[in-house]
Amino acid sequence: MAITSTGYQSPATKREGLIPSVYNKIIMIGADETPMLSLIGTSPVKGIKHSWITDTIGTPKKNAQVEISDFTGDGKSTKVSLSNDTQILTTDISVSKTMQTARTYGGKELEHETTKKAKEHKLDIEYxxxxxxxxxxxxxxVFKASTARTDMQAGEMAGLFHYVANGATTFSGGKRGNVLAFDSTGDWKxxxxxxxxxxxxxxxxxIWDSGATPKDIFIGAALKPAINKLATRQFSNETALKAKVVSLDTDFGKVNFRMHRFLSSKFGLADVLIAGDFSYAKNGLFIPTTIEDVPTSKTAKQKRYYTECCLEVRNPNAFAIGVGLKSEQV
Structure with a gap:
């Protein structure tokens, strides 16, 4: 019988010897540094241009029929095709032969750099x-559509804001699709x-009106005090201040508030709150993360992390983003 990826026999108690996924391994390194990437799952992608189909449920309407009624059958397809371009991300590691041998604080230099660069690589994916x-x-x-690759230009994926905007190119009445602007001019300005x-x-x-249920909310440090104020109504002030994830009861069920370092003034997103059911977002992997040795004539050892992926938002209406927000003391 052929050896397979899942089969084993006595005295083995499980399948051993397979190399674990580098992607799964780097996600586990400092998971709180990339909370969105750690929360969403993955899906396989079959080409550098990835497409998927979304559909919506019709609005409730009066439906009362006589006992013998005609068949109308006037419904039309509401399916919409969305797409994204895969993006190649690489992170290089290079350590001289001397530094591979020398004793340094923090352990062996090559292992230290490999772990550090893993964090940098997944931060780039989250970015x-x-x-x-x-x-x-x-x-x-944040609203830009994806860019297709050419021989001279790198392909770039579209991010979450692009899909949550649902095709709207400007704010109108304080909305750009499911992106809601609460600032004084209603346009994030x-x-x-x-x-x-x-x-x-x-x-x-x-989100609720779109037929989905909000489950998680990402905020940055600037908006945390506002959430702390809401949290103290359900928990002690000490609990609210210390928690990295605070679960609150809302009119729409329990939601988890999660801190995100990119929602800060450094990245221009300090006034942003991102809510949704993140099971509808996936990191589409065309080439899952690998780490490979890079041949070199230098007196050094070189490695490279490589990922080719794109964001897939299977239901943009399962998300809403609030912009133009602040806490009281700001």
Whole structure:
């Protein structure tokens, strides 16, 4: 009988000897540094241009029929095709032969660099999932559509904001799809509004009205005090201040508030709150993360992390993003 990836026999008690996924391994290293990547799952991608189909449930309507009624059958397809381009991400490691041998604080230099670069690699993936770094103006960058690769240009994936905007290119009436602007001008350019229970309710209501249930909310340090204020109504103030993840009861069920380092002034997203059911978002892997030796004539050992992936948002209506928000003391 042929040896397979899953089979084993006595005296073995489980399948051994397979190399574990590098992708899964790097996700476990400092998981709280990339909370979105750690929360969403993965899906296989079969090409550098990845497409998927979404569909929506119709709005409830009056439905009362006589005992013998005609068949109307006038419904039309509501399926929509969405796509994203895969992005190649690489992180290089190079350690001289001398440093491979020398004793250093923190252990062996090659192992230290390999672990450190794993963190950097997955931070780059998280950065791309949010659409950061694609324009000098972060408020343009996050909404950008994907860029197809050419021989002279790298392909770039579209981030979460692009899909949550649901095709809208500008804010109108304080909305750009499911991105809600609460600032004074309603276009993410005016003075921020204080995040309170009423505004939070509006963000979650947007998801609920779309037929999904909000389960997780990402915030940054700037908005944490506003959430602390809401949390102290359900928990002690000490508990609210210390928790990295606070679960609160809302009108839409229990939601988990999670801290995200990229939702900060450093990245231009300090006034942002991202809510949704993240089971509808996947990191589409065309080439799962690998670490490979890179041949070199130098007196050094070189390795490279390599991932080719793109964000897949299977139901954009399962998400809502609030922008133009602040805590009271800001």
């Amino acid at each position: 791309a999932l949010l659409g950061l770094g694609r324009d000098a103006d972060v408020k343009k960058s 005016g003075d921020a509004a204080v995040l309170n229970e009423t505004l939070l309710h509006q963000i979650l209501q947007q």
